[in-house]
Amino acid sequence: MKNLYILIVSILFLACGDKENNAEPVVDTTTESNMISATKAQFKSENMVLDSLKTLHFQSTIPVTGMIDVPPKNKSSITTFVGGYVSHTPLLVGEEVKKGQLLVSLKNPEYVEIQQNYLEIAEQLNYLKAEYDRQKSLYDEEITSEKNYLKAQSTYKSNLATYNGLRKKLQMMNISPSAVEQGQITSTINLYAPINGNVTKVNVSNGSYVSPNDVIMEIVDIDHIHLELSVFEKDIMHIKKGQNIEFKIPEASEKTFEAEVHLVGTTIDETTRRVKVHGHVDKDLANFIVGMFVEANIITDSKSGIGLPNEAIVSINNNSYVLVLEATTTESYQFKKLNVSVGQKDENYTEILNPEDLKNKQILVKGIGMLMEEPSEE
Template sequence: MKNIYILTVFLALMACGNSEKNKASKDEEIVNSNEILITQSQFNSEQMQLGKLEEHDFNEEIKTSGIIDVPPHNKASVSAFMGGYITKTPLLIGDKVKKGQLLVTLENPEFVEMQQQYLEIAEQLSYLKSEFTRQKTLFDEKITSEKNFLKAEGTYKSSLAQYNGLRKKLNMLNISTAAVEQGNLTSTVNLYSPINGFVTKVNISNGAYVSPADVIMEIIDTDHIHIELSVFEKDILKVKKNQKIRFKIPEASSETFEAEVHLVGTTIDEKTRIVKVHAHILNEEQASFIVGMFVEAIIITGSVKSLALPKDAILEMDTNYFTLVLDKKANNNFYFKKIKLDLGSQNEDYATVLNSDELKNKDILIKGGFMLLNESE
């Protein structure tokens, strides 16, 4: 029994020793897995390069969004001053129109009644004016009473006011008062385009009745389009006139376009805490922008110098970023170790390294690192 006990203790000690050895072996593997070896011939054949951290300019940016829009004076909502039935509507959405071009024709018996009233007053006005002049002369010569004079004056001026009012209404309806005075009455009126542009909405059809409150159609002049951006309150003090903007139309193109801040809003929306920023597009003819398109934009508010690495020197593994730093060189072999990176601002070619203290004055593999990373895996 004593011998069995001694044997058991011995085996237990051996097992503990092997466990410690295995643990040490695993730790060594973990340490060695962070080191990558490359020969001189491999370094040359893959055209690898060493470099160091360098200072580069990075833009300070504000990310925002908005829409393609046009100035208010480039939009027109067409309505009728009086209700009527549509008898002619030759245009469709997308049609190009010129200022003064016929858009739609309306018909209403009330148009005729208004012209009749105008014609009746116009014919009476000549008599009322001469009667007013006669009574004034008689009153000045003390021949007639003041009452008769004032009555003639009141009748004439009242009729004149009605005449001018009806004349103005007919002009607003595009009815020729000269034609009416010649006895040519019409039951229809034409509506014409107030601006050059394109028809973007048509809300009527032949035979439909429209009231003065109805928008018959909308026209937009796209000769000068711009961007209306929404900037949050926390960023608005950084936005200034003439700052550069880069923007995309994510639903239509991957191309990047340029714009410039033109106006910064002076009020904040109480609900959204957003300020509107008006930007002019540079080279508007570069693309066929459509009013209402959604845009994603970056406003460049300034620049700052930061220590950075070229993107070829940055390797991505399991959502983490690393770079390869030369640990030593011996016997024509290069020994690199992986250093985890904390990245900041980026541009097309470089990325800011926030934990730059670990890399200062170190030789870093700035080209060819992807091949080494694959070998290490």
């Protein structure tokens, strides 16, 4: 009987417990889940900022890379037509030079031989010219044979060609033919700057030998510096002459510089499937160095729109949200999570396509990440 009594009491207790559980009300948390609060202390310590919608300029851009360069006519590689040993090279990398300025002096016994050959031919030429004229006169008067006349003509013209060739070679070596004809023979030749510019490379030192295939030094004129950009094939149809370019030198500065599209290439590199785009740069913007790597955006379109800073928007499950201030208490700020429709986006701002939902609202534009976190992608 005692056991039966205990069993009946237990059954009644369990039945009462189920009844109480079934009677507990279900709370609708839909509204509460859209409300987020932040204490004023938290707001201050995390440097949170409230702001409203702004009218902004949104740009359609094409990101590209390239380098600082100059036109081929503004770059000169200094070489020699006849090899020799460096006897004098006064310049260092970075020095400015003027057109016609001495760059380097070379010595070689071969220079003396060339001048000797020229002088010998020059001396013979006067005699051969006189003999050719005499034979021509005799032939015209039918006093001498055609054979003698043609022989004198051939000898004279052959030596004349040699004379002119050696004369031109001396001029290319910067040796005066007139001075050689006066007996002034030198074992040294000088190389001069063909353009104004700055020395960017020096590949020799005193005593070193240079051959005609060697680049002794390089001069670059930066008066006409430009951007040489590479644009993917899929983007090239959007590039037009006159479009603005914004670019940075990431390794040297965070500053943004401006340029303009000047020429668009008409051929595609078969390996990279890219097209060259030439941009003009104001040389007074910065002290650019030829060869610097650049990251650029070519602006293809621009429009006005209503937007917010990128950091004011959080993406969750492919939806975009902002936090709007709903109420302020003595201790906290109450924010409501609102879904927004976004449009164009640039480096700093995002366009809002439903601005009427946020009109005259205070929006958390800095610090939203502390209150709402985007789910990490696995």
